[in-house]
Amino acid sequence: MTSRDRDEAKEALRKFTRRQLMELDTCAHCALCTEKCPTYAESQVPNYAPGVRSSKTVRLYNKQFDLRARLLGSRPITEEDVADLADSAFNCTLCGRCMETCPFGFQTHELWVRVREVIRDLGGTPSKVLMLEEMLEESQNPYGLEPDMRLDWADYTDLEEIPEKDQADIAYFVGCTTAFKGANHEVAFAIASILNKLKENWTLLGEDEWCCGSPLLLAGDEHGVKKFAEHNVEALKSRGVKTVITGCAGCFRVFKWEYPKLLGYKPDFEVVHAVEFLRDKLASGELNPDPAKERVGYHDPCELARLGGVIDAPREALKYLASDYVELPESGMDVRCCGGGGLLQAVNNDLRMAIVNRRLGQARELGVEILTSGCPSCKLAFADGVRESDIEIEVLDVMELAARQLGLL
Amino acid sequence: MNGIITPLYAFFVEKLPYVTIFVFLIGTALRLNRWLSAPKDPHGGRLDLVAGLKYIILDVVFFRKTFKTDKMTWLTLFLFHVGAGGILFGHMRGFKLWTAEMFSPLGPWLAEFMVHTLPVYIGWMFIATQVILLIRRGVLERQQLQSLPNDYVALLLLLITTILGQGMRIFPPEAIPTETYSVVFIPRLIVLHLEKVPSFHWFFLHILFTQLFVMYIPFSKLVHIVSGVITPAFYGSRRKEYDL
Numbered sequence A: 001m002t003s004r005d006r007d008e009a010k011e012a013l014r015k016f017t018r019r020q021l022m023e024l025d026t027c028a029h030c031a032l033c034t035e036k037c038p039t040y041a042e043s044q045v046p047n048y049a050p051g052v053r054s055s056k057t058v059r060l061y062n063k064q065f066d067l068r069a070r071l072l073g074s075r076p077i078t079e080e081d082v083a084d085l086a087d088s089a090f091n092c093t094l095c096g097r098c099m100e101t102c103p104f105g106f107q108t109h110e111l112w113v114r115v116r117e118v119i120r121d122l123g124g125t126p127s128k129v130l131m132l133e134e135m136l137e138e139s140q141n142p143y144g145l146e147p148d149m150r151l152d153w154a155d156y157t158d159l160e161e162i163p164e165k166d167q168a169d170i171a172y173f174v175g176c177t178t179a180f181k182g183a184n185h186e187v188a189f190a191i192a193s194i195l196n197k198l199k200e201n202w203t204l205l206g207e208d209e210w211c212c213g214s215p216l217l218l219a220g221d222e223h224g225v226k227k228f229a230e231h232n233v234e235a236l237k238s239r240g241v242k243t244v245i246t247g248c249a250g251c252f253r254v255f256k257w258e259y260p261k262l263l264g265y266k267p268d269f270e271v272v273h274a275v276e277f278l279r280d281k282l283a284s285g286e287l288n289p290d291p292a293k294e295r296v297g298y299h300d301p302c303e304l305a306r307l308g309g310v311i312d313a314p315r316e317a318l319k320y321l322a323s324d325y326v327e328l329p330e331s332g333m334d335v336r337c338c339g340g341g342g343l344l345q346a347v348n349n350d351l352r353m354a355i356v357n358r359r360l361g362q363a364r365e366l367g368v369e370i371l372t373s374g375c376p377s378c379k380l381a382f383a384d385g386v387r388e389s390d391i392e393i394e395v396l397d398v399m400e401l402a403a404r405q406l407g408l409l
Numbered sequence B: 001m002n003g004i005i006t007p008l009y010a011f012f013v014e015k016l017p018y019v020t021i022f023v024f025l026i027g028t029a030l031r032l033n034r035w036l037s038a039p040k041d042p043h044g045g046r047l048d049l050v051a052g053l054k055y056i057i058l059d060v061v062f063f064r065k066t067f068k069t070d071k072m073t074w075l076t077l078f079l080f081h082v083g084a085g086g087i088l089f090g091h092m093r094g095f096k097l098w099t100a101e102m103f104s105p106l107g108p109w110l111a112e113f114m115v116h117t118l119p120v121y122i123g124w125m126f127i128a129t130q131v132i133l134l135i136r137r138g139v140l141e142r143q144q145l146q147s148l149p150n151d152y153v154a155l156l157l158l159l160i161t162t163i164l165g166q167g168m169r170i171f172p173p174e175a176i177p178t179e180t181y182s183v184v185f186i187p188r189l190i191v192l193h194l195e196k197v198p199s200f201h202w203f204f205l206h207i208l209f210t211q212l213f214v215m216y217i218p219f220s221k222l223v224h225i226v227s228g229v230i231t232p233a234f235y236g237s238r239r240k241e242y243d244l
């Protein structure tokens, strides 16, 4: 390790904030978070356990900054060290369940994102994650598709009114996973149809919509995401938008909680998840659906519930949409991740599928016929799980169920 | 006191406390410097006192999350911390922060139980919970956790200290003077008042290991005695911010 390498390693490790360093030093390596961690639970790989990640991170930090390093000089951080930590950090869905289990309440979502950031600076980011970043840079979406394909969902679903206005009260921010993934096109159609039915003054951003930046944040590239935040906020501001609605839990979390931090100010519009909007319209009587007869369950997307603060709204909406609603085990703040988050699909899809199947099994045990969620990544994960197994459950977004019960879909 | 006892007394009681305080303070300064030289959270992380306090009570005092996760570990951890608190409280009597008379209103039997009998049971319970935690760590090692050396050192130091303390209680004292016996660690600052003169061997080793333990606090995960109250306060503040 040259002195330049050493300086770079120091620089990278200095990214841990005071609170995060305190968390790392406080971790008792008690493993109370381990069994609840979906990636550990399905793989039994010790390296994926959150407490092991914490030990390894602190060891790396100490190589440069502990008393011995101060007195006798720092010890080298090897490529193997970085690869080992990357293996741990990227086999994580960033679901934040370890935060809910940790007796010390460590804010692990932010902590593990920071670990990814440090790994990035140390050159250890997995190549598939780097590819995502390149595609985002080139085409402003993580799938590398042409930006003019953003509205293809409207053609495929025969949506009649496709507003792209200069000025509107509401903007529907579709999100890349909804816009570009066929399995989610009907989610976009459902939200657009409901907005049309309500005769809202709303608009799409069309090609002006860029990825919210969530994949970059999850990859540990906080710096790169700022450009996306600035662009999207500007596109919304220029249209005089007062409310941004999104059906994606990831977009919602990033818009609501990350943009103000990244930009240093709170943009002048309200950020609402589609299920919150739906709940309000159902409660006010503006929408009157026929409740579904099938047994309906709801899976909380981690980024919407535990990490986003929206837990009651979808349940309140489902009271109007389903006559036989059942609560899944391990839900709300303690929700068991579906496996669809944290870029796990790019790094270890087999593990993602194992996590999906566990959650689907829980729904099956309750006799759930329609499994709903409020996130296109959860829907994709469940749809993949159902396709690969013999589980007969229909997977729908809450908004799709609403549109169906309103006779719009 | 004679033979080896005199020099031991001179070292463990009269000299070592200064070293202990010095090492503890240096260690605390180093730890604070380590934390404070890290960048502040650029995105705030504001502390909400009410929400912070709520989650300190729920998660630090009652171990709410551990209760939800694993009942056996919750029981062990809860009793371990009750034991730690009880023993700390008991020691305060030796430093005259409270007196046995405090329990007099409870009646002679209950007062005697609180002051002399209960501490022995708490000592056993404290030892038992530490042994369970040590075994748990050993069993889960490399499967679910990867301890740092200090995880074991801290627990072993505490276990040895507690066993020695309990030994003082259960082995017969060498003499029972009618007057209270005082051990002056630091004149007018740290003076221990004993009802009985304990077995010197247990006593000296106990005060040696207690001081090693205190010296080790800032260098180990034992910092959670303080930081483990701060982090749940931030967690509570976050929940408030997210309206959860």
Ligand code: SF4
Pocket (backbone or CB within 6 Å): A036, A037, A038, A039, A040, A048, A049, A050, A091, A092, A093, A094, A095, A096, A097, A098, A099, A108, A109, A112, A337
């Ligand atoms: S965030 Fe989720 S997947 Fe990642 S370590 Fe924590 S519990 Fe496991």
Ligand code: SF4
Pocket (backbone or CB within 6 Å): A026, A027, A028, A029, A030, A031, A032, A033, A034, A050, A051, A052, A054, A098, A101, A102, A103, A104, A106
């Ligand atoms: S529960 Fe908290 S303290 Fe225990 S190992 Fe997990 S992160 Fe560390």
